[in-house]
Amino acid sequence: MMAGLILSMVLLTVVGTPDAMGALTFAQRITGYLFILSGAVQGLAALAALDHEGKRQFQYSGAVVLVGALIALITESIFLFTWLQEREPTLYLPIYLLLFTWSLWALWRLFHEQVWRVIPHPKRFATGVALSGLLAATNFAYSAVYQPTSAPFYVTLTAKFGTPHTDPTRPFIHVPLTFQVENTGKVPAYILVDKYLVYGRSAEYSQDDGGLRDWKKALENRYDAELHVTQSDSKTISAGQFAGPGYWLHPGEGHVKEKVIQIPRNVEYDLLEATLAMVVMRMDRGKINLLQLQQAHPSWQKKEGRFYCAECPDMIIHEGKVRHNNNIINVTRKPRYVTVLWYGTREEFDYAHAISSYKFNPRKSPDREELKREIAREEDRYGVESRSTSTRVSVAALMESL
Structure with a gap:
């Protein structure tokens, strides 16, 4: 019986320590400390088991072992219930099954010995243990499901072209471009991946008033259908990463990237379009x-x-x-x-x-x-979400502002 309690103590400590030491939210840390506290109780129960199976010098040693067995049953039930949701192979599964079976055997033996008789108020004791188990399960559900979902998660992206300038020595125009990302929510965010693209669009125009062309194809491919554009073509002018995988933003924090796009003065583009896209993840998950x-x-x-x-x-x-x-x-x-x-x-x-x-x-x-x-x-x-933004500017308007 002592071996089962020691194994349960080690498992609860291993499970609880990462959350107690490094969790991002208060509820998650509380869950971790509850498991560590339960592990400490299991350690005391293991010492009590040594006395209970020996000389029984301590009157309540059997009751302490009973508490340890109940904790093992409750925690292993939580582990097995969570595992059954997806039933993936894990190295911990044999330990859960072993401790769950052991806890049932230990409780059967302790109830057969009627160790609860030495407890002054056995009904209150049973109620307290049941409420403690319910509290642990509720706190687990809150920290794993509700709390990480309730906090709002907003990451705002913007892209903006600036005032162009001519190159004094070369036949090029310099167009400033500013990308900005800001965490406007209440949850820190990881940037898993991002990219920016700058296109130049050229088109052939028509005065025909026959309606929107290729509207079915436009809807299918998610681009614009236009009345006076018979054909358009886009070419990538610039592309790259905004921050790269592994960057993060705390609530209220922003990141700006400024670029200068060079295009020839005699460019045949009608429009310049810049897009910024990224995939973000909640850090509290x-x-x-x-x-x-x-x-x-x-x-x-x-x-x-x-x-x-x-x-x-x-x-x-x-x-x-x-x-x-x-x-x-x-x-x-x-x-x-x-x-x-x-x-x-x-x-x-x-x-x-x-x-x-x-x-x-x-x-x-x-x-x-x-x-x-x-x-x-x-x-x-x-909590993985995709964000994107885009902006367009007329090349004719850029030329007029020079």
């Missing part, structure tokens, strides 16, 4: 290993190990482990990873992102349908 995520792995370099793939399209891979804000989730699930892929051509580049249990390997193909379901589930769990 999880903690990312930023040292891992910020490291770039080019797929064309052999030294990158499992990320190397000579026959694959060239891409740059970022990957970092992510831990949930509640450590109970971490010990009842497989490890999760944030994966970011950069790929493209000489004309344009794009990104893909995911949070899943899949460790990316370009030479292996997982079950795509299962992976899609997992990615959707994990993005909701970790």
Whole structure:
């Protein structure tokens, strides 16, 4: 019996310490301290078990062991209930099953010995234990579900062209462009991935009044249908990252990036368009290993190990482990990873992102349908959202302002 209590003490301490020491919210820290406190009680119960199974010099040793067995049953029930939601293989599962079975056996034995008879008010004792278990379960639900969802999460993006200037020595125009990202909510935010693109658009015009052209195709591909434009074409002028994977913003904090776009004076563009897009994650839902995520792995370099793939399209891979804000989730699930892929051509580049249990390997193909379901589930769990903004300016208006 003593061995089961010691194992329960170690498990509760291991589960509670990360939340107690490093959780971002008060409720999460309270959950961690409750598990550490429960582990301390299990340690006392283990000492009491030594006396209860020996000389029984302490009158209440059996009752203390009973408390320890009840704590083990309640906590292992929480672990198993959480594990059953997704039933993923984890190294902790055999320990949960072993301790759950042990707690049932220990309670059966202690009730058979009627150890509660030495307790002055056994009904009040039972009520107190039940309320403590209910409090632990409620606090877990609050810290894991309600509290991380209730705080508003807003990340605002803006893009703005400035006043252009002519180059005194070269036939170019310099167009200032300012991108800004601001965390206007109450929750810190990770930037998982971002990009900016600047396009030049040229078009052929017509005075025909026959209605919107190609409106079906425009709706299908999410671009504009215009009456007097017969054909348009866009070309990428500038592209890059705004901050890069692993940047973060605290509430009220902003980040500005200023650029200067160079275009020829005799440019044939009608419009300039700038877009800024990024994927953000709530920091109160999880903690990312930023040292891992910020490291770039080019797929064309052999030294990158499992990320190397000579026959694959060239891409740059970022990957970092992510831990949930509640450590109970971490010990009842497989490890999760944030994966970011950069790929493209000489004309344009794009990104893909995911949070899943899949460790990316370009030479292996997982079950795509299962992976899609997992990615959707994990993005909701970790509060992942996409943001974008765009702005346009007439090249004719720029020329007039010179």
